[in-house]
Amino acid sequence: MNKNLNKTEGKGIVVESLSWHPPKNEKPVLNNLNCLIEKGNIYGIIGPNGSGKTSLVKNILRFIEPEDGNITLDEINLKHYKRRDLAKKIALVPQNTVLDSSFRTYDIVMMGRIPHQKRFANASETDSDMVQKAMLLTDCYQLQDKSVATLSGGESQRVVTARAIAQDTQWLILDEPTSSLDIKHQLELMDSLKKLNEKKGKTIIAVLHDINIAAAYCNRIIMMKNGQIHSNGKTEEVLTKENLNNVYEVDFEILENTRTGKKYYVPYANDR
Numbered sequence: 675m676n677k678n679l680n681k682t683e684g685k686g687i688v689v690e691s692l693s694w695h696p697p698k699n700e701k702p703v704l705n706n707l708n709c710l711i712e713k714g715n716i717y718g719i720i721g722p723n724g725s726g727k728t729s730l731v732k733n734i735l736r737f738i739e740p741e742d743g744n745i746t747l748d749e750i751n752l753k754h755y756k757r758r759d760l761a762k763k764i765a766l767v768p769q770n771t772v773l774d775s776s777f778r779t780y781d782i783v784m785m786g787r788i789p790h791q792k793r794f795a796n797a798s799e800t801d802s803d804m805v806q807k808a809m810l811l812t813d814c815y816q817l818q819d820k821s822v823a824t825l826s827g828g829e830s831q832r833v834v835t836a837r838a839i840a841q842d843t844q845w846l847i848l849d850e851p852t853s854s855l856d857i858k859h860q861l862e863l864m865d866s867l868k869k870l871n872e873k874k875g876k877t878i879i880a881v882l883h884d885i886n887i888a889a890a891y892c893n894r895i896i897m898m899k900n901g902q903i904h905s906n907g908k909t910e911e912v913l914t915k916e917n918l919n920n921v922y923e924v925d926f927e928i929l930e931n932t933r934t935g936k937k938y939y940v941p942y943a944n945d946r
Contacts, residue, residue: 685748686877687711687734687845692743694729703729705901707743713844716871716878718888718909721898722922727881728769730898731849734879735766747845761789765841767848769881771834775823779833782822783809786840808840811866813859827854835863839870846870848880852887860884864891885939889913897921913939 689709695702704726711717719727732738734745736752745752747763755763765786773782786808787801797805809815814832817825825833831854838846846867852860868891870876882888888895888909895912897905899921905912918926918939927940 686713688744688746689730689734690744690746692730692733692740692745694733694738694740703901704733704740707902709896709903709906711877711879711896712894713877714871714875715894716868716892717880717894717896718892719879719881719896719898720883720885720888721904725898725921726901727898728849729901731766731847731879731881735764735847736760758789761841761843763843764845764847765838765843767831767835767838767846767851769849769853771830773822773825773830773833775821777822778818779814779820779822779825780805780809780818782833783814783818783836783840786837786842789841804840804842805836808836811839811869812836813862828856828859831855832859832863839866843876845877845879848878850881850883852882852884860887867891885913885918889939890934890936910937913937 687710689707692704692707693702694704707726707730719730721727729738733740734752747755752760783805784797784801787797787804791797791801806815809818812832812835814829814836817829817833822830822833831851835848835851838848851863855863864887867878867880871878880892892909894907895905895909896903897912897917904921905917915926915928922941924941924943927942928937929940930936931938
């Protein structure tokens with residue numbers, strides 16, 4: 675990979691004039707989108723269904739190719755990354771994952787180490803250590819010898835998250851990571867992501883439907899509407915009544931948690 679190719683000033687992920695629509699649909703899902711995602715933060719991507727959140731993530735991961743525009747990572751155009759090199763930079767926790775039922779849970783998490791291993795090489799001590807730490811962090815170490823076929827939806831989600839953490843990348847992208855988890859494990863997962871950010875310097879990007887989880891754990895918010903970035907910035911600057919009302923087309927009440935001092939957001943029906 676030529677590190678002098680297509681440099682863009684600044685460190686992080688830079689999205690410029692990005693447009694994309696599905697092959698069988700002329701209507702753009704992403705429409706001339708521009709966005710800067712800086713290293714060292716926890717980003718929450720929020721917005722209504724169909725606003726383009728998952729499509730943006732898929733473009734960043736090169737699962738789909740944009741029609742127009744460019745995305746750079748660490749000053750290199752994404753199209754110049756080999757898949758293996760990109761997998762050393764970015765790990766993904768997908769929204770829906772079908773796991774091969776013939777594998778043990780431990781084996782699934784060990785798959786996160788593949789980008790770092792030589793072909794046909796056995797797992798190293800470092801690989802085993804990373805897997806153990808990832809499974810402990812996501813509260814699935816006790817499941818290591820279980821068949822994937824026996825896992826609940828929430829357990830599977832924690833295992834897939836452990837796999838991504840074991841990949842040990844600078845960037846960790848999660849697409850609706852809390853959707854199949856109970857409240858306890860939602861909070862534990864977000865606590866774990868916060869620790870990865872604070873102690874390891876990992877940059878977290880999470881597509882979230884729960885505005886209050888985003889507000890509690892993310893220090894940056896990307897708010898999307900109609901395939902574009904409506905707002906991108908510090909959480910308290912983006913999550914205003916005006917922005918929320920405009921993007922979600924319902925009224926919000928912003929209250930304060932007397933225990934934590936943090937704001938929380940309550941939507942209510944209106945006559946729009």
